[in-house]
Amino acid sequence: MKVDKMADSDIPIDAIFSIIHRKHLIFTHKSAEHLNITGKQIPCLLMVSNRPGITQEEIANIFQIDKGFIARILRKLEDNEFIYRVRGPENRRKHHIFLTEKGKSSIPEIKGIEEKWKKVVLAGLEKDEISKLMGVLNLLAENSIEKIKNYS
Numbered sequence: 001m002k003v004d005k006m007a008d009s010d011i012p013i014d015a016i017f018s019i020i021h022r023k024h025l026i027f028t029h030k031s032a033e034h035l036n037i038t039g040k041q042i043p044c045l046l047m048v049s050n051r052p053g054i055t056q057e058e059i060a061n062i063f064q065i066d067k068g069f070i071a072r073i074l075r076k077l078e079d080n081e082f083i084y085r086v087r088g089p090e091n092r093r094k095h096h097i098f099l100t101e102k103g104k105s106s107i108p109e110i111k112g113i114e115e116k117w118k119k120v121v122l123a124g125l126e127k128d129e130i131s132k133l134m135g136v137l138n139l140l141a142e143n144s145i146e147k148i149k150n151y152s
Contacts, residue, residue, distance in 0.1 A: 024117055031113040035106055036080055042110055044073050045099070048083055049107045053096040055088070064145060082106065 028039035037045065047059055056074055060067040074097065077083045082103035085095035099107070122130055 020121065024121070027117050027120070028113055031116070032110065035109065037082070037106065037110070038076075041073050041077055041082075042114070044070065044077065045082060045103060045107070045110060046114070048097050048099055048103070052098050053086075055094050055096060057094070059097075077103075 025039035028042050032039070032042060043063065044059060047062065048054060051058075056070055057067060059065075059074075060070045063070070074083065074085075078085065081100050083097050084100055085097055088094035088096055122133075125133065
């Protein structure tokens, strides 16, 4: 299926984002299947890699996702020995999350999978177009977060 240009399309913007998101999950899931990692777990692993000691609540806030959903992802990653949790000294209910050696060793391959996806999804765009696109997408995310506060 070829998606028409947005200006000429009857497809709502949220549906276009949904298509990209679902195809990304399929791509990453199939690419990381041999590692026993799902597409939904990859962003959490990368976040823990980039911010060792991050908490579950911080991950949920960054991704704007329900804490329970993040908890299930982290539990599965912990069961599969990609991460471990350390109880916080200042608040025993907060757990700081770190990668295990298995988790650390999987990161280069996971980053490679994400780079392959970027090449797929950004094919045909020049560097300046990609830069502008990322700026627009970040603005859309910021606007969404800010505007939805009024509806909570």
